[in-house]
Amino acid sequence: MVEIRRPEAMERISSREMAEKFIEEQMTLIKEQVGDKKVLLALSGGVDSSVVAALLIKAIGKQLICVHVNHGLLRKGEPEQVIEVFKNQMDANLIYRDCTDRFLDKLAGITDPEEKRMIIGNEFIEVFAEEARKLDGVDFLAQGTIWPDILESEDGIKAHHNAGGLPEDLDFELVEPVRILFKDEVRMVGEALGLPSGMVYRQPFPGPGLGVRCLGAITRDRLEAVRESDAILREEFAKHGLAEKVWQYFTIVPDFKSTGIKDGKRTYDWPVIVRAVNTKDAMSATVENIPFELMQHLVDRITHEVPGVSRVLYDFTPKPTGTIEWE
Numbered sequence: 596m597v598e599i600r601r602p603e604a605m606e607r608i609s610s611r612e613m614a615e616k617f618i619e620e621q622m623t624l625i626k627e628q629v630g631d632k633k634v635l636l637a638l639s640g641g642v643d644s645s646v647v648a649a650l651l652i653k654a655i656g657k658q659l660i661c662v663h664v665n666h667g668l669l670r671k672g673e674p675e676q677v678i679e680v681f682k683n684q685m686d687a688n689l690i691y692r693d694c695t696d697r698f699l700d701k702l703a704g705i706t707d708p709e710e711k712r713m714i715i716g717n718e719f720i721e722v723f724a725e726e727a728r729k730l731d732g733v734d735f736l737a738q739g740t741i742w743p744d745i746l747e748s749e750d751g752i753k754a755h756h757n758a759g760g761l762p763e764d765l766d767f768e769l770v771e772p773v774r775i776l777f778k779d780e781v782r783m784v785g786e787a788l789g790l791p792s793g794m795v796y797r798q799p800f801p802g803p804g805l806g807v808r809c810l811g812a813i814t815r816d817r818l819e820a821v822r823e824s825d826a827i828l829r830e831e832f833a834k835h836g837l838a839e840k841v842w843q844y845f846t847i848v849p850d851f852k853s854t855g856i857k858d859g860k861r862t863y864d865w866p867v868i869v870r871a872v873n874t875k876d877a878m879s880a881t882v883e884n885i886p887f888e889l890m891q892h893l894v895d896r897i898t899h900e901v902p903g904v905s906r907v908l909y910d911f912t913p914k915p916t917g918t919i920e921w922e
């Protein structure tokens with residue numbers, strides 16, 4: 596492990612030129628560290644792992660093996676975007692595993708949010724470990740650790756131990772090329788590497804994904820209602836210039852129904868809850884003031900386009916007292 600620390604006096608990367616210089620330096624360091632060996636990376640499609648992937652592809656090409664695990668709880672279009680950007684455009688060595696059924700079967704009937712998180716996390720590691728064991732001659736594991744992660748767990752992070760909680764037989768040396776960067780710097784580097792801005796400026800998305808937004812026991816039909824309503828919200832926020840302005844915005848589908856009326860007939864369907872918040876550090880948050888007309892338009896689209904949904908609610912609760920997610 597090459598121990599890299601952010602020098603006290605390191606200037607913040609704030610221009611394309613600085614980002615390009617950083618990329619050149621890191622390419623040299625990566626090549627020095629890994630030589631002709633193979634490197635494995637769990638590529639979620641989030642900002643950090645995507646930037647690490649793009650950097651490593653530029654430095655060592657096919658020596659990098661990316662594994663994209665689709666746990667079935669990703670947003671609409673996400674797995675397709677990962678395949679399009681990394682496999683089709685960057686010609687990466689990408690292993691794609693669609694494990695939707697496996698995850699949803701494990702989660703069937705589980706209502707406790709923490710238990711849901713644990714199942715998703717453990718299963719994820721299990722799938723990744725299976726892929727790692729199939730490969731020969733992989734000595735390195737790349738991770739999208741960034742500087743705030745290190746500051747937050749200063750005494751916890753000791754090179755070998757944060758290998759994503761992998762089983763002990765998988766003993767990799769870590770490659771962490773963005774570990775000295777803050778998030779805004781990672782984004783600059785991502786742009787300089789040619790990643791699409793939708794990927795680089797993506798809002799935060801929790802590891803358990805839509806699983807904690809499909810409240811209670813996850814069912815496929817309600818999960819689809821979360822995914823479809825989320826896609827509509829994202830589309831409308833982008834159209835109205837809110838996508839870059841609002842820190843995090845998403846939809847939630849609870850596990851209860853209400854009476855409604857559609858095409859003159861009585862319905863008994865789910866509501867969709869809209870959440871849109873702003874924060875600096877996610878410790879506290881305020882609610883975005885979505886214009887009433889936009890809210891009406893969202894109600895119209897969601898209730899007409901998403902099967903099984905008859906109402907839209909808007910969560911006005913700041914954090915505290917509510918958390919940002921509902922579970």
Ligand code: XMP
Nearest residue numbers: 712799800801802803843877914918919920
């Ligand atoms: P809460 O709901 O605690 O969320 O106010 C604060 C931020 O953390 C995200 N979050 C998670 N991220 N795994 C993650 O990677 C999780 O289990 C998880 N739970 C919440 C949430 O989306 C928000 O940005």
